[in-house]
Amino acid sequence: MASPQPPYRASARSADDDVLRHVSARERIAARGGRVTRTRLAVLEMLQHGSHPLSHDEIGDALASAGVAHDRVTLYRALDWLVEQGLARRIAGGERAWRFEGVRDAAHRHAHFHCDRCGQVVCLEGLEPAPATALPNGFQVERAELVLHGQCATCGRGDEEVRPR
Amino acid sequence: MASPQPPYRASARSADDDVLRHVSARERIAARGGRVTRTRLAVLEMLQHGSHPLSHDEIGDALASAGVAHDRVTLYRALDWLVEQGLARRIAGGERAWRFEGVRDAAHRHAHFHCDRCGQVVCLEGLEPAPATALPNGFQVERAELVLHGQCATCGRGDEEVRPR
DNA sequence: GTCTTCTTGCAACATTGTAGCATTAGGCCT
DNA sequence: AGGCCTAATGCTACAATGTTGCAAGAAGAC
Numbered sequence: 001m002a003s004p005q006p007p008y009r010a011s012a013r014s015a016d017d018d019v020l021r022h023v024s025a026r027e028r029i030a031a032r033g034g035r036v037t038r039t040r041l042a043v044l045e046m047l048q049h050g051s052h053p054l055s056h057d058e059i060g061d062a063l064a065s066a067g068v069a070h071d072r073v074t075l076y077r078a079l080d081w082l083v084e085q086g087l088a089r090r091i092a093g094g095e096r097a098w099r100f101e102g103v104r105d106a107a108h109r110h111a112h113f114h115c116d117r118c119g120q121v122v123c124l125e126g127l128e129p130a131p132a133t134a135l136p137n138g139f140q141v142e143r144a145e146l147v148l149h150g151q152c153a154t155c156g157r158g159d160e161e162v163r164p165r
Numbered sequence: 166m167a168s169p170q171p172p173y174r175a176s177a178r179s180a181d182d183d184v185l186r187h188v189s190a191r192e193r194i195a196a197r198g199g200r201v202t203r204t205r206l207a208v209l210e211m212l213q214h215g216s217h218p219l220s221h222d223e224i225g226d227a228l229a230s231a232g233v234a235h236d237r238v239t240l241y242r243a244l245d246w247l248v249e250q251g252l253a254r255r256i257a258g259g260e261r262a263w264r265f266e267g268v269r270d271a272a273h274r275h276a277h278f279h280c281d282r283c284g285q286v287v288c289l290e291g292l293e294p295a296p297a298t299a300l301p302n303g304f305q306v307e308r309a310e311l312v313l314h315g316q317c318a319t320c321g322r323g324d325e326e327v328r329p330r
Numbered sequence: 331g332t333c334t335t336c337t338t339g340c341a342a343c344a345t346t347g348t349a350g351c352a353t354t355a356g357g358c359c360t
Numbered sequence: 361a362g363g364c365c366t367a368a369t370g371c372t373a374c375a376a377t378g379t380t381g382c383a384a385g386a387a388g389a390c
Binding site: 150 | 257259278287289300301302303304305306307309311312313314315317321
C-alpha cells in the first residue's frame with residue numbers, strides 16, 4: 001500500500017495505472033462488506049487520485065462532468081460511508097464545508113495548508129502535527145489537526161483570477 | 166440548543182471586577198473608533214471573561230438569558246467587527262460553526278482542544294503551534310491553527326449526559 | 331432468474347451565515 | 361439640552377451546507 005511516489009502528487013499515469021486504481025478501489029470497497037456502486041467507486045477513485053483534499057462540491061462537479069450524475073444526498077452518504085470505513089478522511093476546510101481526502105495508510109498523517117485567498121487546500125507531506133503534551137487532567141487526545149493559513153503560490157504570484165473567499 | 170453546561174464559566178466575581186471589565190471593554194471599543202453599543206459591550210465582555218471559545222449560538226443564548234435580546238444578524242455583525250478590530254479571534258470549531266474567543270495579547274497564540282463527544286472547545290495555553298518549515302515554493306504562512314481532537318475530562322469520566330456530536 | 335436488503339433519489343427540513351434596506355440610536359456640535 | 365449625521369440595528373429574504381424519511385431501484389447471494 002505504501003507507494004514509493006509522493007502519495008498525492010498528480011503524476012503522469014498509464015492505462016495500466018487506471019486499471020489498477022479501478023481494481024484497487026473496487027476491492028477496497030468490497031473488502032469492507034459494502035456494495036460496489038458506481039458512486040462509491042467513482043468517489044473513491046477520485047479521492048485516491050486527487051492531489052489535494054476535495055470539497056463535496058468539487059467532487060460533485062467532477063462526477064457530473066465525468067458523466068456520472070448523482071444526487072447531492074447520495075454523494076454525502078457515499079462520502080460518509082468511505083470515512084466510516086477508513087477509506088477517506090474528513091478534514092475541516094477553512095470555510096464551513098468539509099473536505100475529503102483519500103486514505104492509503106491509516107497511520108500516515110500530515111498537516112494541511114489553507115489558502116485564505118482562493119480557499120484551496122493542499123497537503124503538506126512531511127509535516128506531522130506534534131502530539132500534545134501539556135493537556136489538562138483527564139483529557140484524551142485521539143488525533144491532531146494542524147492547518148497552516150496564508151497565501152498559496154498561485155495567489156502570491158499576483159493578480160491572477162481568484163475565487164474570492 | 167446550546168451546550169448543557171453554562172456557556173462561560175461564572176466564577177465568583179466582585180462588583181469591582183464587573184466595573185473594571187466594563188470600563189475596559191468600553192474603552193477598547195471606543196479606542197477603535199467604533200460606537201459603544203450594548204451588543205458590542207455585552208459580547209466583548211463575555212468573550213474577555215469566557216474560559217473557552219464560544220459559538221455564535223452560545224453567545225446568543227447567554228445574551229438572551231442576560232436580558233439583552235438581539236437579532237441573529239446583529240450578533241454576527243458585532244462579532245465580525247470585533248474580529249476585524251483584533252479584539253476577538255475566530256477559530257474553526259470541529260463542527261461547521263465558528264467559535265470566538267477574546268484577544269488580550271495579539272501576539273499570544275495557543276492551540277485548542279475539541280471534544281468530539283460533547284463538542285466543547287477549550288484553550289490549551291502553553292501549546293503554541295509550530296510554524297511550518299517544509300513548505301512548497303511560493304507559499305506564505307500567516308498563521309497556524311492546531312486543534313487536538315479527542316475526549317474531554319467530563320466526557321471521559323463516563324456516562325454523563327452528552328450532546329451527541 | 332428470483333429475492334433480499336443495501337443504496338439511491340427525491341422532497342422536505344435544519345443549521346449557519348450574508349445581503350439589502352428602512353429605522354434607531356451613538357455621540358459630536360452648538 | 362437639543363439637533364444632526366451616520367454607524368448600528370433589526371427586519372426579511374436568501375445562500376450554502378448538511379440531514380432525515382421514505383418509496384423505488386439495483387447489487388449480489390441463492
